Amino acid sequence: MSTLPYLVRLGNRLADGLSAMSEERRERHREFFLSFQTGDGGFTGREGDSDLYYTSFAVRGLTMLGGWEATSAEGVASYLTAIDWRRLGVIDLMNWFATALAVQLATGKDLLADDAGDWRAEAAAILESVRVEDGGYAKSTEGASGSTYHTFLVVLTYQLLGYPVPRQNALVQFLYDRQREDGGFVEIAPMRRSGTNPTAAAAALLNEFGAVDDELRSDLRGFLKSVRADEGGFQANGRVPFADSLSTFTGLLTAHDLDLGHIVNHQTTREWLEQQLEFPTGGFRAATWDSDADVEYTFYGLALLSLLNESLSELEKERS
Numbered sequence: 001m002s003t004l005p006y007l008v009r010l011g012n013r014l015a016d017g018l019s020a021m022s023e024e025r026r027e028r029h030r031e032f033f034l035s036f037q038t039g040d041g042g043f044t045g046r047e048g049d050s051d052l053y054y055t056s057f058a059v060r061g062l063t064m065l066g067g068w069e070a071t072s073a074e075g076v077a078s079y080l081t082a083i084d085w086r087r088l089g090v091i092d093l094m095n096w097f098a099t100a101l102a103v104q105l106a107t108g109k110d111l112l113a114d115d116a117g118d119w120r121a122e123a124a125a126i127l128e129s130v131r132v133e134d135g136g137y138a139k140s141t142e143g144a145s146g147s148t149y150h151t152f153l154v155v156l157t158y159q160l161l162g163y164p165v166p167r168q169n170a171l172v173q174f175l176y177d178r179q180r181e182d183g184g185f186v187e188i189a190p191m192r193r194s195g196t197n198p199t200a201a202a203a204a205l206l207n208e209f210g211a212v213d214d215e216l217r218s219d220l221r222g223f224l225k226s227v228r229a230d231e232g233g234f235q236a237n238g239r240v241p242f243a244d245s246l247s248t249f250t251g252l253l254t255a256h257d258l259d260l261g262h263i264v265n266h267q268t269t270r271e272w273l274e275q276q277l278e279f280p281t282g283g284f285r286a287a288t289w290d291s292d293a294d295v296e297y298t299f300y301g302l303a304l305l306s307l308l309n310e311s312l313s314e315l316e317k318e319r320s
Helices: 006-017 023-034 053-064 068-083 090-107 117-128 149-161 168-177 196-206 214-226 247-259 265-275 295-319
Strands: none
Touching: 006 053, 006 149, 006 295, 023 053, 023 295, 053 068, 053 090, 053 295, 068 090, 090 117, 090 149, 117 149, 149 196, 168 196, 168 295, 196 214, 196 247, 214 247, 247 265, 247 295, 265 295
């Protein structure tokens, strides 16, 4: 694996993909993110109080757009400081550490500088508390079988901690066991129909561990072709009749990272994204069925736009 955490590499890459965005368009989306920041420094979803999940998406989105103001970053630092990360589940634990790192990069403030003891070992112990017999990681300590998504998050957290994942071979086998005949991967063992997002999570981890071969690439290419939507994106699974920005981002990222070729028409995808999901006042909605924009799907909309820009740049290089 690379010495840089996956999330850091991805964040740098997505920021590069938006480097040519006009300042006016960039500012619209930046202001949209900031409109969800509350008095305690965190960010909300479409309703309710500050939430670590949405705070993480907002911070990653603002970073992708080229940075955020010091006052906003200080607010996030205060919000994170008020949270006891030792009591968090897997999803929020990853979000806490990833957001704390973003705060440190933006402000120089190390939120763990005064933490007593070996906090890295403590965090690793929390992660291992949800490891199960099948080699993967469950959602909680009550879980009996591994979740592809939560296993992905655990690995990302280990990378942020600078720790190797224990029993890596067992984890790789767990992922292989989640592959189905349609070429994709499922979230939990009883499922038979693969989903785009668990497939992307499994493929990303196997790629990180150097466990991808040509046969798997062929399987993944076939699966992604089976979940293409007419509007140019990817469906969450073969039974969903429409594309959404999250599935399209993860599917396209998988195709890019594993050299699967051009599975969707990038121009059609761009038109769908910019004409149907992007709001002229800032923000993106999830899909055409959605009525409003929010922090999470604005992150995915911008991230998808970045990947499409990356594809265009690569095509221009090939033609020159």
